[in-house]
Amino acid sequence: MTPTTRLKARRNARPEQVYQKLRSLIVRGQLAPGQRIVETDVAARLGVSRTPVRGALQRLGQEGYIVESPRLRQSRPTVAPMTREDARELFHIVAEVEGLAARFAAAMPTAARAALTKELTRINEEFRRASRPRDHDHDRVWELDELFHRRYVEAAAGPRLIALHDVVKPQAERYERLYVSLLHADLAVSATEHAAIARAIRSGDVDAAQASVQRNWRNAAERLGAVIETVGERGAW
Amino acid sequence: MTPTTRLKARRNARPEQVYQKLRSLIVRGQLAPGQRIVETDVAARLGVSRTPVRGALQRLGQEGYIVESPRLRQSRPTVAPMTREDARELFHIVAEVEGLAARFAAAMPTAARAALTKELTRINEEFRRASRPRDHDHDRVWELDELFHRRYVEAAAGPRLIALHDVVKPQAERYERLYVSLLHADLAVSATEHAAIARAIRSGDVDAAQASVQRNWRNAAERLGAVIETVGERGAW
DNA sequence: CCGGGTTGATTTGTATACAAAACGGTCCTG
DNA sequence: CAGGACCGTTTTGTATACAAATCAACCCGG
Numbered sequence A, B: 001m002t003p004t005t006r007l008k009a010r011r012n013a014r015p016e017q018v019y020q021k022l023r024s025l026i027v028r029g030q031l032a033p034g035q036r037i038v039e040t041d042v043a044a045r046l047g048v049s050r051t052p053v054r055g056a057l058q059r060l061g062q063e064g065y066i067v068e069s070p071r072l073r074q075s076r077p078t079v080a081p082m083t084r085e086d087a088r089e090l091f092h093i094v095a096e097v098e099g100l101a102a103r104f105a106a107a108m109p110t111a112a113r114a115a116l117t118k119e120l121t122r123i124n125e126e127f128r129r130a131s132r133p134r135d136h137d138h139d140r141v142w143e144l145d146e147l148f149h150r151r152y153v154e155a156a157a158g159p160r161l162i163a164l165h166d167v168v169k170p171q172a173e174r175y176e177r178l179y180v181s182l183l184h185a186d187l188a189v190s191a192t193e194h195a196a197i198a199r200a201i202r203s204g205d206v207d208a209a210q211a212s213v214q215r216n217w218r219n220a221a222e223r224l225g226a227v228i229e230t231v232g233e234r235g236a237w
Numbered sequence C: 001c002c003g004g005g006t007t008g009a010t011t012t013g014t015a016t017a018c019a020a021a022a023c024g025g026t027c028c029t030g
Numbered sequence D: 001c002a003g004g005a006c007c008g009t010t011t012t013g014t015a016t017a018c019a020a021a022t023c024a025a026c027c028c029g030g
Helices: A013-027 A039-046 A050-063 A084-106 A110-130 A138-156 A159-182 A184-203 A206-231 B013-027 B039-046 B050-063 B084-106 B110-130 B138-156 B159-182 B184-203 B206-231
Strands: none
Touching (some): A013 A039, A013 A159, A039 A050, A084 A110, A084 B084, A084 B159, A110 A184, A138 A159, A138 A184, A159 A206, A184 A206, B013 B039, B013 B159, B039 B050, B084 B110, B084 B138, B084 B159, B084 B184, B084 B206, B110 B138, B110 B184, B138 B159, B138 B184, B159 B184, B184 B206
16 A cells, blocks of 8 residues: 555564654645644654654654744744645656656557556546546546556656655645645546556657656646635645 | 755754765766666765765765666666666756756846856857867866856746756766766857857847757767767666 | 843753564584 | 574664753733
8 A cells, every 4th residue: 555565574664664654644634724733742642662653753754744934933844835826846757757657658668658658548537437427536536647657657767767756646645635626627638647647658769758748737737726826825824 | 066965964964974985986987887886885985874975875876876787697786777768868968957957048138147247258268268179178168157057047046946947967977977088179169159148148039049059968968979979878787 | 000130930951771583603313 | 514503793772861842821011
């Protein structure tokens, strides 16, 4: 489920668990934007000392989930606010990261490309089906979209790009989850864009593959920007 | 000089200093790829306890400077090896990050673009001059190249993209510094590519701006790959 | 009644002690 | 002589005590 293993109580297990737990809480909105984070509280609630919590918080800070000071006064760590500008920048970055992965995917050997695109098409069909207005299971729709993109990233990207993806993508998820219920009108468009991505990868056209992914995310940025504009930002005021 | 302030002994000063110091040592090669890092040694040498060192090391680990296990046996933190594949991936990522920044730069108002490109041109002229075969000051050449790219990133990118750039770029520096002496034949090409970037930003053509930056870095990746091929990799065997 | 400084409580930063894990070498056995 | 298990040493992981910094409330003077 989570991208990192939790199998045996191995070396860096504790901070990793804390990290995963907190990140999940932030991404899903249980820890609201602007909310204060206190080391001792987290430590107490998770039943560990401050030391592993510290590691996790530092990591979350570097990745942008936790921010020092959303405004003057309160220069203590708080959950990062969600703003229109931030969403825009973030989605453009995801567009580049996944775009590059698609480029690498389109450069794979023919056989690998065929196998990959076959699966991508299958996932996208399910995505199209799940996004029909009558069965509006938001979680499932999001999951399939996430899966679609993750597939070609993991298939083609190297360790560095995958690591970058793992860091950047969940932050986009934060926005997607919050506003997905307001975006379902655009899901059909998204499915069409996915089909274009699969086609470009299959054909081995690196530029087209990259461009089609970027188009998908930049469009998403536009749509999301409009929604945030009407609904309002969170944690920044 | 360094991107982070060190003015007054403020809150997170100690781990930041340790981070900067170690990163600098790694980037400049004093800490060689594959070399073991021991917390207590670092702490003793810098005159602090293990706690701040720990924070710095975690950060360096996440950013890819320090790696858990270059090979089986020795699953302890070591300086990340430098390989042909890694360089390739890294430079492609830089291409995307700076390419996106250039895209944003090309979308700025006309007046800002004019001011920016004027300075870019000035820097590039100096770069061209410094890269003439007779005065082969490698440090200065590298510095000017770095400055050129940093200018448009800082001028146009938002906080997230700048943060990403600060993390990714110094890792490319690691390769550039090691092999720059072998690349000076290509500096003229680089200067020409820089000119194309400035032109595209000035004209406000976002796609052209992004594409020209990507071309610059992808070409650099090719050139560097060839050099590594002949000289050999470091820290991986 | 409002503003500014002071003080007490909260929270983070650092050091250190202790526990657990991993490495490397050695000794024993086949 | 080779292979493997054991054990001491090194190194990291965790908890905790203490120091420093920051915040919030209060008090006092204007």
